[in-house]
Amino acid sequence: xxxxxxxxxxxxxxxxxxxxxxxxxxxxxxxxxxxxxxxxxxxxxxxxxxxxxxxxxxxxxxxxxxxxxxxxxxxx
Numbered sequence: 001x002x003x004x005x006x007x008x009x010x011x012x013x014x015x016x017x018x019x020x021x022x023x024x025x026x027x028x029x030x031x032x033x034x035x036x037x038x039x040x041x042x043x044x045x046x047x048x049x050x051x052x053x054x055x056x057x058x059x060x061x062x063x064x065x066x067x068x069x070x071x072x073x074x075x076x
Contacts, residue, residue, distance in 0.1 A: 001043050010045050011052035015060075017043070018053065022062050022073055033063060033071040 002013050021027045034042070039050045054071055057063040065071040
């Protein structure tokens with residue numbers, strides 16, 4: 001899913017892919033985001049890439065992280 005030949009950084013590609021899933025309704029509000037290890041395997045990226053992508057989604061206001069509970073899709 002991540003295009004290795006693209007000039008766009010992997011974490012931005014991953015954040016954009018997850019944002020599309022949120023906007024399409026595949027990931028619904030208040031639903032937890034898949035785990036870091038799941039996203040690593042699914043997209044073939046490193047853990048740091050997943051963390052950067054989640055940070056970007058948080059900055060965009062699409063997800064919210066609760067310490068010890070996980071990261072969830074924000075209410076619209």
